[in-house]
Amino acid sequence: MPRFNIDHIRLLRLTGFFAYLCSGMPLITSWAAERLDQLNRPNFALLLWTLSYLLFGVLYLLLTSNLGTTRRNLGTRLVGLTLMTISTLAVGWYSHSGLSAILMVVASVVLPWLVPFWLSVVWLLTWNLALAAVFSTFPELNYSFIWGLFQASIYMGFAALGFVASLVARQQADAREDQRRLNSELRATRALLAESTRIAERMRIARDLHDLIGHHLTALSLNLEVASHLTNPQAAEHVLKAQATAKHLLSDVREVVSELRQDDAIDLTQAFRSLIEGVPGLHVHVETPPRFSVEDPRRAQVLLRCAQEIITNTAKHAGARNLWLHFDYVNANLLELAARDDGRGATNFRPGNGLSGMRERLAEFGGSVTVDLEVSQGFALTVRLPLGEVPELAHTPSRFEPPALGMR
Template sequence: MLVVSVGVAAPTLFGAGDPAIPRGWWIALFALFLTALLTATMVRSPAIVGHGAYAVAVVSVWVAVLTARNTGLLLILLVVTAATSVYLFPLWVGLTVAVLNTAVVLAVTLPGSANPTEPALVTGFYLLIQVATVLSSATLIRERRMRRELAAAHVELQAASILLSESARTAERLRISRDLHDLLGHQLTLLTLELETARHVDAIAARAHLDRADRVARDLLRDVRATVGQLRTEAPDLETALRQITAAVPGLAVSLAVSPGVRIGEEQRVALIRAAQEIVTNTLRHAEATKLRIEVTSEDDVITLRAEDDGCGTADVVLGNGLSGLRERVVALGGEIAFDGRAGFAVVARVPAT
């Protein structure tokens, strides 16, 4: 955008054409246009700054075009201005700017023209170009937003899958514990009775009781081994779960570091998985970031999760439903959480290890 703008304004900037106002003033006007347009596209918070800068860019480009005697390709600046609007405003605003820009084109091309057809053709051409660029830019923005939403849905699905597996394993452990109580309790009672009986009868009768006790003991050993085999199907560790959530997120490079010494309880593990999910989806939807770093460390029985992106950030952090839920989940475990939007967006959550 910057290169195109300077390129089309080069003849007037470097003396090929004389503007209707002093060249120094025209150059200052053009510099104001570029500065305002760049500010509008780069400063998103607070919104009034971006909107005000865009209004300045629109007015300054109108004045620059109207005061340039030899417009040539300078009218392309109007196209650039219209196309930029969709990044800041709804589509109707961009179309309105295109119409107003077209009036400027007509005001430039109509005076002094012997044939009214030529101004009409030029004006119609620039109107079509502006509408096309506005619509194509809006389409690109919509597709990018849909890709972010799809990526966020992918992260949420991964987290839900992990937590569902964890819930199923928890239910299975509860079932096994009940089975152990019922089955082993019965077998141990039977074994105790057979051995107690064998102590109070003669050797011949005791033999039969000891044989039955031996069979009960063998059955008990077999059942214990089977139960242990089921319990060995453990949930993946925290790092594996977090990597499943953060792997291959479209449009966002996520780096993850989990300290080797992290040991964490089941509720804390679920909370950190949910925290990572919310952080990644929040970054995709709001931060306009390209990089996100997540670190999990352990110190003095406290687990700390730090996350920071390189997005636009915000001076005033307003917690939506997702971040509010994240705070409630951390506080419920006796932890604390802090948010910082001054440089990118950062989250620091601390929870007890167990």
């Protein structure tokens, strides 16, 4: 049976907008004008009703344009919700109908994605009381606030149903994102483990070749040297040939051991490729040196965790569409990570637990993290990690080749 990949957040947004359009059907029929005539409202009341309805739709589209992310700060969303509330009450005031309550139900469905839970609950209750006040002006309800509250409570039940259903969907979306992040971390850690295992196996083979075969070949060469002085000239010729062969073989073994020991650094390319896959709503651009490797597994793990924290914070708090991670070797013993996004910036920046954790991890190896508060757009920081490698063993010349194309 074929499966259809549906963006549930987008589907929720479009369904809410469809419900909004349905609530505007009276405006394209004669019912709205007849209703205002019954209420003895002036002619421009229909225009104000229409403008209030359109304002709600525009605000709905703007506030939900990036539903599920935090591209706009909480203050902006609160202002938008306030204007949506006012427009909803205006529709109810001019139409003297339950259309305003229907719009409240539409807004309640996206409310959990826009503001925190308890603020959403307070907002719904306040909205319900405001609707009750509007309904109490209806002659059909005898201008009674109690009857208005009773009428609003009926619609409040549907709003609560939509709110809870959307809240569950939001929690499931967050759980899926946590699972994706953990899976990315697991894949990246697995890549590091595979690299560490590969290096450990190469070192074991190198030691075995050096200690076992190298030792025996050395002993064989010495014995042949002695035998060449004890045999007759005819046999000595063959002993000398065997001795030369043993020396060539010993030289080959030493060359193989040197090559095995040379590539003893952990390649980080695959680990970071696993880390940036599938980050929702954020394009991560990574640029690395041609040979992106670290010899110390602990430092490789620290660098991986720092990059992961930067990606997570950017996706959650920066409101950015792009994140650039540029890795480079400042010198043979210092690795630098420059991170920059195109989000809201560091206007009200305050270090959190994530940044503090990065500093603690880096401080263990003499590293540092610096936040650039002067950047004109977005947020930028620089991570520096000393590699603690002996220059002649770090094989650094290949690290400074012309840069390779970055991965995305």
